[in-house]
Amino acid sequence: MEFEKFLEKVKNAVQAYFGENLRLTVSNVLKNNGVTLSGLIFMCEDSEVxxxxYLNGFYEEYSQGQPFGEIVRRICAVYEENKPDQDLNMDFFNxxxxxxxxxxxxxxxxxxxxQLLEKLPHxxxxxMAVVYCCIMMSDRIGCACVLINDSHMELWQASEEQLYQDTMDNMPRVLPVEFSSMDDFMFDVIRKAIQDKMEEPPEEDSEGCQAMLDEVAEILVGWPKKENPERKMYILTNKQRFYGAASILYPGVLKKYADSFGCDFFIFPSSVHEVILLTDTxxxxxxxxxxxxxxxxxxxxPQEELLSxxxxxxxxxSGRITIL
Structure with a gap:
């Protein structure tokens, strides 16, 4: 089945599942690094959000033999699990x-x-380029954001300089820095991946299950978690691990870590979500x-997450970042 036909067939099947109270459209969306994705857009009649x-990944799975009905079931489940709160009021955005x-x-x-930057204050x-967004936290979907574009700036009669200064004031509070050794970071990532794959994730107070997860993650990372060898590589991101590479912009953050290291350091752009710090020996x-x-x-x-x-x-x- 060709991609365009797949999109239309998915739209019709999902529409049939949810009924007429949900308005569905298919649209191409320009994402980071020029990546264009085809998205199924859900809009409830009584919602402003x-x-x-995005259906590109689902199409790849379908092309590899995943049954169409299973694809549709999963799309419906993803929406049900992540749909915005019905009482979410976006009037504040004015x-x-x-x-x-x-x-x-x-x-x-x-x-x-x-191309993307043509329509964004930056x-x-x-x-790189600094772009701006409005962060909204939700118990249901976690951290979501609305990218600020030129039409918002015109509505607010705000300048880019004002946006930048307000953002720098906000960031340490809205998205606090998370700093860890590379080993600890990988341990957490692998441990979470294991837990997500378990059919019945252990309760947080189940010490036996938690210890088992720790042991398996330690083996996969390849180091005993209790040991404390000299580590020179660190991960810098934010608590949400969501576009955390921007944490290098936080006032005073890099200087703080340079002082604790007692030396300069290299910065690797791991992705848009985090950077790696390597002390300069x-x-x-x-x-x-x-x-x-x-x-x-x-x-x-992934191409969409590549930073540089x-x-x-x-x-x-000097307290400055330069390109090596």
Whole structure:
């Protein structure tokens, strides 16, 4: 089945499942790094907020033999589990004073997002761009955000400079920094992946099950969690691990860690969601660092989440980031 026909067939099947109280449309959405995805947009008659489920991945699964009925069932389940609260009122979005406390920002690659940036307030930062969003927290869906575009700026009569300053004031509160060693970060990621795969995740107070998860994760990470070897690689992100690479912009954050290390450090753009800090011991082959970043980006980072192929350097003395 061709992709366009698949989209229409999915739309009709989902519409039949939910009935006429839900309005469905299919639209192409420009995402990060020029990636265009086809989304099924859900809009309830009594709601001001739309939900979008992207169908490209589902089409790949269908092409590999996943039954169409199972695809539709999963799409309906995803919507049911993540649909916005019916009482969510977006009237506040008309008033900048009410939006201000929810402002945050993202870092994206500048050149790869020229088309997207044409419609967004932004500022250049090295080979990246700072763009802005409104963060909304929900018990149901976690961290969601609305990307700020030029029409919002016109509505609010706000400047990009004002947006930037308000965002910098907000970020440590709205999306607090999370800093950990590479080992601890990978342990948490693998442990969560194991728990998500379990049919019946253990209760938080089930010490035996929690200990078992710890042991399995330690084996997969490849290090005993209790040991404390000298570690030089660290992960910097935010508590939500959501566009956490922007945490390098937080006032004073990099200087704080440079002082604790007692040295300068390299910054690897792991993805839009986090960066890796590597202390500069003076023995690193800088050309090899670039090769390493490029290889990881090509093999392990989805195109939509790629931040940059550059290696950055933070000087403790100057307090500045530069491209290596």
């Amino acid at each position: 739309a939900s979008t489920i 008033d900048y004073a009410k939006v201000r406390p929810k402002l945050a920002c993202r870092l994206i690659h500048y050149e790869k997002n020229r 500022r250049r930062f090295l080979d 003076g023995i690193e082959d800088r050309e090899h660092l670039y090769d390493m970043v490029h290889e990881v980006n090509c093999q392990n980072v 192929d550059s290696v950055y350097y933070f000087s403790r003395e």
